[in-house]
Amino acid sequence: MRPFLSVEGLVGKTVAIAMSGGVDSSVAAALLLEQGYHVIGVTMRLWSGCSGAASSNPDVVAQAGHVAAQLNIPFHAFELREDFRHRVVDPFCREYLAGRTPNPCVVCNKYLKFGRLLELAGRLGADYLATGHYAAITRSGAYWQVQKAVDRNKDQSYFLFALNQQQLEKCLFPLGRLTKQAVRAIAAKQNLVVAEKSESQDICFIPDGDYAGFLQTQCRIDAAGGDIVHVSGRVLGRHPGAYHYTVGQRKGLGIGWTEPLYVVAIDAPKRQVIVGERQWLDRRDLTVAGCSWNIPTPMQAFACNCRIRYRHTEVPVMVEPLGSDRAEVTFADPQQGVTPGQAAVFYQQDRVIGGGWIE
RNA sequence: UGGGGCGUCGCCAAGCGGUAAGGCACCGGAUUUUGAUUCCGGCAUCCGCAGGUUCGAAUCCUGCCGCCCCAG
Numbered sequence A: 001m002r003p004f005l006s007v008e009g010l011v012g013k014t015v016a017i018a019m020s021g022g023v024d025s026s027v028a029a030a031l032l033l034e035q036g037y038h039v040i041g042v043t044m045r046l047w048s049g050c051s052g053a054a055s056s057n058p059d060v061v062a063q064a065g066h067v068a069a070q071l072n073i074p075f076h077a078f079e080l081r082e083d084f085r086h087r088v089v090d091p092f093c094r095e096y097l098a099g100r101t102p103n104p105c106v107v108c109n110k111y112l113k114f115g116r117l118l119e120l121a122g123r124l125g126a127d128y129l130a131t132g133h134y135a136a137i138t139r140s141g142a143y144w145q146v147q148k149a150v151d152r153n154k155d156q157s158y159f160l161f162a163l164n165q166q167q168l169e170k171c172l173f174p175l176g177r178l179t180k181q182a183v184r185a186i187a188a189k190q191n192l193v194v195a196e197k198s199e200s201q202d203i204c205f206i207p208d209g210d211y212a213g214f215l216q217t218q219c220r221i222d223a224a225g226g227d228i229v230h231v232s233g234r235v236l237g238r239h240p241g242a243y244h245y246t247v248g249q250r251k252g253l254g255i256g257w258t259e260p261l262y263v264v265a266i267d268a269p270k271r272q273v274i275v276g277e278r279q280w281l282d283r284r285d286l287t288v289a290g291c292s293w294n295i296p297t298p299m300q301a302f303a304c305n306c307r308i309r310y311r312h313t314e315v316p317v318m319v320e321p322l323g324s325d326r327a328e329v330t331f332a333d334p335q336q337g338v339t340p341g342q343a344a345v346f347y348q349q350d351r352v353i354g355g356g357w358i359e
Numbered sequence B: 001u002g003g004g005g006c007g008u009c010g011c012c013a014a015g016c017g018g019u020a021a022g023g024c025a026c027c028g029g030a031u032u033u034u035g036a037u038u039c040c041g042g043c044a045u046c047c048g049c050a051g052g053u054u055c056g057a058a059u060c061c062u063g064c065c066g067c068c069c070c071a072g
Helices: A023-034 A060-071 A081-097 A104-123 A180-189 A211-218
Strands: A014-018 A038-045 A075-079 A128-130 A135-140 A143-148 A226-230 A235-239 A262-267 A272-276 A282-293 A302-307 A315-322 A326-336 A343-348 A351-358
Touching (some): A014 A104, A023 A060, A023 A180, A081 A104, A104 A128
Parallel strands (some): A014 A038, A014 A128, A038 A075
Antiparallel strands (some): A135 A143, A143 A351, A226 A235, A262 A272, A282 A351, A302 A315
16 A cells, blocks of 8 residues: 555655646645645646637636645646647547547546656656545555545546556545545635635536537537437437537437437437437447556456446446457446447446446 | 318327316526536416307317318
8 A cells, every 4th residue: 555644654755736726636735745745736738718718717727826825835837738739639529520429538637637747747856646536546466556536426536547557656646535525624724715616617628518619619620410310210300510419418409209319329420310219228238449457458258347437336247358458348237328439447346447438 | 172080388298167287398406527317496377260158168169270181
């Protein structure tokens, strides 16, 4: 186990804390100080809020710097807009164009936060990079693994599945053993300026939640509409662009039917959104690609639990490796809302052992 | 222009003389570091139109309008 509260092990250790100006990362910073680490505040400038909507959002860098000043720790902001655009935003747009539903947070964690930022923090002399994620890190044999947070309601282990051993060995998650309530209490007790901030929002680079508008203006996505087609083949309506939809979605179809209709599939080339009654969402299995493992790379089928989206309660599955990079996942019971582009994350007890991207 | 059926919220649909169910859609809110889902709340003073019968009609009668089907 990594030293957590034993001061002896911490002497001289430097931790960079990724600060967002929010409650969680601010409290994490305060806790690290309390635990005796030498703490450096760092943050990333990822997206210029130049478009109208985003500019109304408080400046993350300024907020983070404000908190760092209050805690009296050094603070560094890194210019990472280029990397963010190429590693996160562009792929995000490409996924939507392909009729898939991306999860930019996972990608950002792997390449920006625990990629570029971790690297830059190391240059500042940091031994670890800490974040305000609700997750824990643990050692299992020769492997570092992400562990679910004690506050199961806030658990963010799902977003961290893609981190490799080199990244995990540098991680600290000071909030993993705390509840959100406790974190807020600490923020209040320390009089942190962010104590009363509300919970976070949508995709960080689309603060107003209008991701369709974002795709149109920032990614110049082709806004051509198409048919909404029932699984029976009957055309039920028109849509303004398939990228407005995601598999499993119910709201926004605008179709009066005898039952609720859900998006069952998206056929990007044909510009069709396929809809059907709820039972059409049931899937017995799925295939994941781009797998990463925090266990010895599996060579044969094994049982574990799986989450197919954030906040999904994991369900029992059989995982059958298809080479080292892909795998076939079979559910014990059919699941609804298997969405291409989302991550399937594998758990063993409360630990993340790997995951991949749903094809 | 012979016969039969039907017209209730944007869609589907209960009601059959006692003063407009429900589902879908939509809107609002809760939940949420992805997109969703889910949950809670709202949503026809009015039943194709016009008359009539009745204490009282969406429900009965008459006429008109509009659909659909079967016939030649």
